[in-house]
Amino acid sequence: MSQPERQSEQLPAPDALPAIDGLPDPFMMANGSRVATAEDWAARRREITAMLLGYEYGHMPPAPGSIAVEKVVSRAALDGAAIEKQVVLCMGPEGRIRMRAGLFVPTKGDGAHPAILAVEPVWLEHLEPVAARVVDAGYALAGFERHDLDADSADRTDGAHPVYPEYDWASLAVWAWGCMLMMDYLDMVEEVDATRVAITGHSRAGKVALLAGALDERIAVVAPHASGAGGAGSYRIVGNGSETLALITEPERFHYWFHPRLAGFAGKEERLPFDQHFLRALVAPRTVVSVEGLGDKWANPLGTQQMYVAAQPVFDFLGASDKNGIYFRPGGHDMTMEDWDVLLDVAGHFLLAEPAARDYTQLPYPDVERGFSWTAPAEP
Ligand code: GTR
Numbered sequence: 001m002s003q004p005e006r007q008s009e010q011l012p013a014p015d016a017l018p019a020i021d022g023l024p025d026p027f028m029m030a031n032g033s034r035v036a037t038a039e040d041w042a043a044r045r046r047e048i049t050a051m052l053l054g055y056e057y058g059h060m061p062p063a064p065g066s067i068a069v070e071k072v073v074s075r076a077a078l079d080g081a082a083i084e085k086q087v088v089l090c091m092g093p094e095g096r097i098r099m100r101a102g103l104f105v106p107t108k109g110d111g112a113h114p115a116i117l118a119v120e121p122v123w124l125e126h127l128e129p130v131a132a133r134v135v136d137a138g139y140a141l142a143g144f145e146r147h148d149l150d151a152d153s154a155d156r157t158d159g160a161h162p163v164y165p166e167y168d169w170a171s172l173a174v175w176a177w178g179c180m181l182m183m184d185y186l187d188m189v190e191e192v193d194a195t196r197v198a199i200t201g202h203s204r205a206g207k208v209a210l211l212a213g214a215l216d217e218r219i220a221v222v223a224p225h226a227s228g229a230g231g232a233g234s235y236r237i238v239g240n241g242s243e244t245l246a247l248i249t250e251p252e253r254f255h256y257w258f259h260p261r262l263a264g265f266a267g268k269e270e271r272l273p274f275d276q277h278f279l280r281a282l283v284a285p286r287t288v289v290s291v292e293g294l295g296d297k298w299a300n301p302l303g304t305q306q307m308y309v310a311a312q313p314v315f316d317f318l319g320a321s322d323k324n325g326i327y328f329r330p331g332g333h334d335m336t337m338e339d340w341d342v343l344l345d346v347a348g349h350f351l352l353a354e355p356a357a358r359d360y361t362q363l364p365y366p367d368v369e370r371g372f373s374w375t376a377p378a379e380p
Contacts, residue, residue, distance in 0.1 A: 008054035008168075011261070019270040023236065023310045023372040026274075026281050027317070036377050039316065048278045049215065055272070056230070057167035058259040060177045064091035067184055072100075078128070082106055082135045086123050089144075089185055096163045098179060100145040105191045106135045112193035114345065114351050115140040117182055117219075119175065119201030119208045130340055137344045140192050144182050144209065150174040154256040171257045172207050172230060179212030183219065198223055198347040202335040203299070204257070207231035210290075214282035221350045222288040223343055225335050226299045227305060230257060232290040234276055234303030235269045237371060242300035245269055276303075277310035284311070285320035287350040289327060289360055291342050298332040305363055306371055313376035323350070325360030 026048065027035040035044050053059050070088040075083035082104040089099045102123035106113055118136050120127060122143030134141040148160040150171050160174050169177070179199060186236045187194040198221035201209035206227030212224025224232050229243040238244050246266035257265055265272050279286055290308065292301055307327040315324040329344055342358065349356035 008050070008059070010053045014264045014268045014271045016123075017271040017273060019268075020273075021270075023234075023275055023277065023306070024273060025372070025374040026278050026311075027374065027377055029209050033260055034377060035317070036286045038318075040076070041314075045282060048274065048282060051274050052214075052279055052282075053173070054259070055261045055265075055274070056258055057173040059167050060169050060180075061092075061164045061167050063180060063184060064097065067091045067181065067188070068095060069185070069188070076107075076134055079105060080107060081132065083191075086125065087185075089181060091181065092160075092163050097149070097160055097181075099148045099181060101182060101185060102143055103186075103189065103192070104131045104135050104141045105189075106138060107138065109138055112191060113138065113140040114196035114347065115142055115186060115192045115194075115198075116347060117179065117186070117197050117199045118143040119146060119179060119199070119205035119212075121145045129337065133337065133340055134344065139344070139347065142182060142186060142192070143179055144178055146175040146178050146205070148193070149178045152204075168259060170259050172204075172211055175205075175208040176212040176215065179208065179219075180216045187218075194218060195223075196220055196351045198343070198351055200225055200343050201228055202339075203228070203333065204254075206290075207257070210279060210288070213286075213288065214279050217286065220286055221347060222283050222286065223291060223346050225291045225339060225343075226293060226296050226333055227290065228296075228299030228304070230254075230276075231260075232276060232280060232307055233300035234293075234307050235272060236275050237300075237303040237306045239297060239300055239302035241297035242303060243298050260309075273306065275310070277307040280307055280311040280324070281314035281373050283323075284315045285318040285323060287320075287323040287325070287346075289325035289346045289350065291327045291339060291346070292329075293331045293333060294328045294364055295331055299333060300364055301328065302368065305365055306368070308372055309363070310372055313374075317376040325350075326363070327358060327360055328362070328364045 068090040073086040206224035210224040229248045247261035348354040
């Protein structure tokens with residue numbers, strides 16, 4: 001058992017935790033005092049991370065250190081607009097972790113390019129229009145095959161789980177770890193500026209993008225798309241027809257995405273010592289913009305708005321008020337070309353300081369009460 005897991009063994013069970021009225025206060029430290037300084041927040045950030053990993057996602061191994069890059073393909077692509085690289089990243093004990101990754105680097109423009117990191121195998125044919133659009137906007141597009149690390153099933157005998165048997169990470173954490181490996185890789189690629197990376201993913205991959213972006217402080221912009229339960233959506237505030245904690249952790253559904261402790265809070269969400277605004281707040285003072293479909297009820301638009309609102313005091317406290325954003329478009333649960341255009345606008349504005357073409361503060365339910373009464377401490 002890893003050290004953090006040994007510590008999380010002592011985590012109180014749901015019934016031993018107090019029921020919290022409204023949304024938990026991210027500034028309230030475990031010792032009962034409230035965050036007052038930037039150092040306090042750094043300590044609180046560690047507490048929040050420990051809670052989220054202990055109760056919700058499980059613990060990941062550290063970065064494997066060195067990565068061997070096996071080149072599979074390097075060729076002109078997208079009618080000459082990009083060089084496409086397909087590689088296999090080999091790492092971990094005895095090189096047993098093998099993950100396919102891909103990268104499109106624009107041929108126009110000099111120097112290291114800003115990049116979009118998608119939790120997708122970007123080399124697949126159906127994503128070619130996306131690659132063309134991203135490259136045309138001047139970004140490199142990177143992605144990977146998360147199922148090389150963990151198949152989307154409860155089986156723990158494939159991919160990374162058997163390589164690190166001492167870790168209690170569930171699938172979302174395994175896949176988020178893959179994003180961090182991608183950051184290690186992008187750091188090695190001289191045509192990419194790894195300090196200017198925006199991460200995105202849709203739905204379950206959006207949950208992964210948010211988790212990775214919350215934990216990995218190298219990721220400048222975090223843009224989960226339709227991530228819902230376990231992502232940018234609330235467990236406590238759930239709109240009509242939206243996915244609940246109980247539903248997502250059902251044994252016949254997606255319990256294996258999460259640490260088994262999470263399912264214990266089904267019907268007891270008020271005892272969770274956090275809600276997903278804590279995850280979102282971990283991104284501060286970097287940028288998070290969640291992109292949603294107004295008609296995508298399953299992904300909990302109301303609860304996503306409320307998490308955005310409840311994370312804002314942390315961004316305010318850290319002097320990053322304008323780095324927390326949300327965007328709702330009409331329509332349902334898919335990631336369309338229009339959504340990629342939004343993502344490129346987000347990247348243009350928050351990575352490259354270009355003027356934004358959209359308002360990232362517009363609430364779809366402006367009249368709903370905030371659901372909490374605590375406020376940000378005076379600025380550190
Ligand atoms: C659904 C699941 C959602 C979302 C979605 C997807 O069935 O309930 O939480 O992750 O799958 O990934 O498309």
